[in-house]
Amino acid sequence: MSSVSFMDRLLDGVEVDWKPLGELGELVRGNGLQKKDFTEEGIPAIHYGQIYTYYGLSTTKTKSFVSSDLARQLRKVEKGDVVITNTSENLEDVGKTLVYLGELQAVTGGHATIFKPGSCILGKYFAYFSQTDKFSSEKRKYAKGTKVIDVSATDMAKIRIPIPCPEKPKKSLEIQAEIVRILDAFTELTTELTTELTTELTARKKQYNYYRDKLLSFEDGEVEWKTLGEVAQIGTGSHDTQDAIEDGDYIFYARGREPLKLNVFDFDETAIITAGDGAGVGKVFHYAQGKYALHQRAYRIVPNNTMDSRFVYHYIEANFYTYIQRASVSSSVTSLRRPMFLNFPIPLPSLHEQARIAAILDKFDTLTTSIAEGLPREIALRQKQYEYYRDLLLSFPKPEAVKPSVNA
Numbered sequence: 247m248s249s250v251s252f253m254d255r256l257l258d259g260v261e262v263d264w265k266p267l268g269e270l271g272e273l274v275r276g277n278g279l280q281k282k283d284f285t286e287e288g289i290p291a292i293h294y295g296q297i298y299t300y301y302g303l304s305t306t307k308t309k310s311f312v313s314s315d316l317a318r319q320l321r322k323v324e325k326g327d328v329v330i331t332n333t334s335e336n337l338e339d340v341g342k343t344l345v346y347l348g349e350l351q352a353v354t355g356g357h358a359t360i361f362k363p364g365s366c367i368l369g370k371y372f373a374y375f376s377q378t379d380k381f382s383s384e385k386r387k388y389a390k391g392t393k394v395i396d397v398s399a400t401d402m403a404k405i406r407i408p409i410p411c412p413e414k415p416k417k418s419l420e421i422q423a424e425i426v427r428i429l430d431a432f433t434e435l436t437t438e439l440t441t442e443l444t445t446e447l448t449a450r451k452k453q454y455n456y457y458r459d460k461l462l463s464f465e466d467g468e469v470e471w472k473t474l475g476e477v478a479q480i481g482t483g484s485h486d487t488q489d490a491i492e493d494g495d496y497i498f499y500a501r502g503r504e505p506l507k508l509n510v511f512d513f514d515e516t517a518i519i520t521a522g523d524g525a526g527v528g529k530v531f532h533y534a535q536g537k538y539a540l541h542q543r544a545y546r547i548v549p550n551n552t553m554d555s556r557f558v559y560h561y562i563e564a565n566f567y568t569y570i571q572r573a574s575v576s577s578s579v580t581s582l583r584r585p586m587f588l589n590f591p592i593p594l595p596s597l598h599e600q601a602r603i604a605a606i607l608d609k610f611d612t613l614t615t616s617i618a619e620g621l622p623r624e625i626a627l628r629q630k631q632y633e634y635y636r637d638l639l640l641s642f643p644k645p646e647a648v649k650p651s652v653n654a
Contacts, residue, residue, distance in 0.1 A: 260421070262642040263412040268403030270372070271364040275332075275399045276321045279355020284310045289317035290352035294331045297344045297358070303373055303433065304345035308352055320353035323360055328369045330376075333357040333396045340397050341385040343373040359399040366415055367407070371422040374429050375407055375640050377633075408642035425639045432632045439628050443621050450617050454610045461603045462561055464593045475588030478558065479548040482522065482584075483512055483540025498539040503530050511537035518547040518559045520566075523581040528567035533559050545587060554597055556604035561592055 267273065279293060290308035292301075300309055312320070323329060323346050331342045343361075346352055354360060363369045375381055388401035411418040474480065485508065487500050494507030501521040519532040522543040533556070540546055549558045569590055570582065595603075 260411045260417075261413070263409050264406040264642075265409050265412075266403060267361065267372070267405050267407055270367045270407060270409070272362040273399050273403050274321055274360040274362065276329075276354040276356050276358040276360065278316075278320055279312070279353065283312050283316055285313055287311050288313050290348060290350055291317070291320075292323060292329050292344065292346065292352055292354045292358070294329075294333065294355065294358040297329060297331050298334065298339040298342045301344045303343070303377075304347050304370060306347045306349075308348065312353065317353045320355060321360055323352040323354050324362070325349060326363065326369050328361040328363070328373055329354050330359045330361055330402060331357065332359055332398060332402070333394060335394060337386060337389055337395050338382075340389065340395050341376060341381065341402065343376045345369050345373045359402055366409060366412070366418060368419060368422045368426060370426045370430075372407060374426065374636060378637055378640050380640075381405065408640070410642065428639060429632075429636055432635055436625075436628045436632050440625050443624055447614075447617050447621055450614050454614050457610060458560065458564055458607055461606060462564055462593075464595070470594045471591055472594050473588060474547065474562075474590040474592050477550055477553050477592065477594065479550070480545060480584060480587045482542055482545055484542055485512075485539055486542060496537050496539055497534070498541070499532055499534065499544050500541040501526060501544055505532065508539040510539060512539050513537070513546065515546075515548055516555050518549075518555070518562060520545055520547070520562075521582075527580060527582055528570045531559065531563045531566075545582065545584075547587065552594065552597070553592075554600035554604050556608060557600035558592070560604060560607045562590070566590060 276294070279291060281293060281295075284291065284293075288311040291310045291312045292308055293310060296309055325347055327346050329344045329346060331340055334340045334342075361369070361372065363372065384405045385397050385402070388397045388404065389395050390397070409418060410421045483499070485498065485500075487506070489508060490498055490500070490506035491509055492507060494509045496508050496511040498506040498508040499519045500506050501524040503526060513534075514537045515534070517534045517538075519534050519538075519540065521527055521530055521541075522545055524543075534546070547558065547562070549555045570586060573586060573589075
């Protein structure tokens, strides 16, 4: 990679000094800010919890604001400062950093420390280093607590940061700036790819839904209509969720999105399965083939020989939720009863036409599922690639033993 080759030349023969963070700038502990203090507008404010739930590495604007009266009592964050989290329920989120690049002065509160970089370090360079395994292993040494983990500002100041070419401040900052430039480019590429892939998946889903609705729409008089109870057998299972066995031999359809396992089966057939209550009501459907077990509050729909089972699956998946919403007297449906299934209207085109429609929708379904499954893998791959180059660029040799600083 050309950027890495450039860095190899830039770092050729360069000395590296590992300095405690406290020697590289000023660390100011935040105070006082709570979520209840937020206002619709006012002075920009950074809450420590938002650093690991909302922000990325840097920001020019804040999510929240506080009144000017409260802001006068809080610690100030200037452009170029780095806000560091001190507290979280897990170690990973402790020591997370946010580089503030806004033009307006901001404020922050307790459980956060403001790092005001000195003349020999770039705030963004430090922020990128704070993402590495080396920084993580250092902060682990100072972590205190079990349920709530804390690394104090005093201990954060002891964590050593690699400073290239310390005897030549100008070149040191040039090296840091080049590392930041490369990592910014990787971050931008990763973000762009994630956006493109997500947009592609959304477009494919819309396309699939459009063609599905077109294929499953029938004009009055075009086909015969039946109720589901006339063309399918409908019933429930007998098991409870607690019956599940982790390494069971048969699929156990319960009320959730993911099937469980059991060592016994109830049915050996082709059926459409859906939950009778819970969060998945009218939204989660399974297509069962072969031997399976069924929850006592899950329904099985077994089409008769006048219906193509895949056609029934697609039609129910597309229309059943809307049907139960219209049939319900309340705004939300949390439980289904057998009559709701029995009375569900379903079209009855010829078996040949049912099979044709089902085959088209199966192909669309396969394509959409493939994209949906590939998206997280591709994003994870790009993230690993970014982390590889980040760690490569920030991997400076560290002496076996570093003499403790008198200021540590």
